[in-house]
Amino acid sequence: ASYGPWLWHQDTDGTDLDAEWVADMATAAPDARFWSSPLVDMGVGNEFTSVYTRGPLAVHALRKQMGESRFAALLKGWPATYGGKAASWDDFVAYVNKVAGQDLTPFVNAWFRGATLPAAQFLHPGGIGN
Numbered sequence: 001a002s003y004g005p006w007l008w009h010q011d012t013d014g015t016d017l018d019a020e021w022v023a024d025m026a027t028a029a030p031d032a033r034f035w036s037s038p039l040v041d042m043g044v045g046n047e048f049t050s051v052y053t054r055g056p057l058a059v060h061a062l063r064k065q066m067g068e069s070r071f072a073a074l075l076k077g078w079p080a081t082y083g084g085k086a087a088s089w090d091d092f093v094a095y096v097n098k099v100a101g102q103d104l105t106p107f108v109n110a111w112f113r114g115a116t117l118p119a120a121q122f123l124h125p126g127g128i129g130n
Helices: 004-013 018-029 054-068 068-082 090-101 105-113
Strands: none
Touching: 004 054, 018 054, 018 068, 054 068, 054 090, 054 105, 068 090, 090 105
8 A cells, every 4th residue: 555655646747666766775775774674474563664665665676576567467466356355475475476477486575574675686676776
């Protein structure tokens, strides 16, 4: 949900989300505290912390890694497939992999489960920020 405003700004005022991501990452990357709380299984009392700041960066990274058409398919397909049903994080990762047509588990884990800045091989998805 915290990526929704990014999409809204992209569509309504033409915000360049890659530029937004690069600017936010320039501030976040050197801050170890920013990365210290994972976005999945973050612990009791931490559910509504980094999802608002780190979450959009991770979702945009996933978008760039998957590519536009596959990310759009993910946004439409996930609720169509799992709407009204219980789904786990592992279900989500499996669905991402299916839609992406490749195993993105290490990438997703680095961005969503990790408690440090993602490793170099995951840091510039789709060439963003290079």
